[in-house]
Amino acid sequence: MTGTLYLIPNHLGLSDNPDDALGHIIPEQVRHITSQLDYFVAENAKTARAFLKLVGIKHPLAKPLQEITISELNVNTPAQALASLLAPLLAGRDAGLVSEAGVPAVADPGADLVRLAHQHGVKVRPLVGPSxxxxxxxxxxxxxxxxxxxxxxxxxxxxxxxxxxxxxxxxxxxxxxxxxxxxxxxxxxxxxxxxxxxxxxxxxxxxxxxxxxxxxxxxxxxxxxxxxxxxxxxxxxxxxxxxxxxxxx
CATH class of the missing domain: 3.30.950.10 (Tetrapyrrole methylase, C-terminal domain)
Structure with a gap:
């Protein structure tokens, strides 16, 4: 059985609340699902880690951040690299596609991975968040x-x-x-x-x-x-x- 590709929205900007910086914009369920994943595809690994740190404030991550795999997919990613990004899902591992800001795959290079997931029968689940x-x-x-x-x-x-x-x-x-x-x-x-x-x-x-x-x-x-x-x-x-x-x- 293949894994599920979760489309995870990112914030457009943070609140001033240091104890729950994402609470005003990212739904509770989305943060919970995100915290349970250990494989992510993102435009930039550094900013994705920063996002996961914020998620972890209220929802402890399933693994230490340094043990979570974050692969990059951006405008410089060659088309032939998409197969390797999808491979963990084909092997049964769930993954999260995270945008730099807002929802992934909309005005975002992640759309190519989503299309490839559909071509291989991988379940795609879009999560609610800001656009x-x-x-x-x-x-x-x-x-x-x-x-x-x-x-x-x-x-x-x-x-x-x-x-x-x-x-x-x-x-x-x-x-x-x-x-x-x-x-x-x-x-x-x-x-x-x-x-x-x-x-x-x-x-x-x-x-x-x-x-x-x-x-x-x-x-x-x-x-x-x-x-x-x-x-x-x-x-x-x-x-x-x-x-x-x-x-x-």
Missing amino acids: SILLAVMASGLNGQSFAFNGYLPTDAALRARRIKELEGRSRSEKQTQLFIETPYRNAAMLDALVAQCAPSTLICVATDLSLETEAIQTLNGGQWKKQLAAGKAPDFHKKPTVFLLLGQ
Whole structure:
């Protein structure tokens, strides 16, 4: 019998409670299941160990942390390495796939391992936890019936402007919310580009530090954002994880 591949959500940011830093965002059952596993696949072993240490505060780990196997799967992992990552599951060992933040396999290289697990008849069990993409859609007031996540937009100003125009056009014609993210230190440049390229009627949402005490979410149309930025009232989002959404009107 094969093992089960558990898809384990990670936090988007920690609370200030040193005795239960995960309690506000990762469900009890998820932390319990995580604590019982001794094989994990993660983007970065160091941050995965830090996550497991936090899990262990309330749910003692089944093995000492140094005895837990953590294999890395990231954008640099060659496709031929996936078979070795899956091998323990085929031998009957349960495993946890952990994202750097939020849910695994969504905007995350873990999706390749999940697909391979299905191809080999391995049971995949997704666990409940935070997704910045869904939290942003929920809080934006934009169309939650149809939406698309587009990852990062081009960093080149001209290419980015063209891409924004394309997404706005698709959003308007299909009535579909378009989501994307940016490297946190470039958030201001992204919002400036959106205001410059989008029609005044296009709705733009900026969702920052989702699930944290510093969370801030604001939806305005392009014209309103332009006035707000001109008045020096930019969002407090410098170097903070932010999701951008737009809906053409």
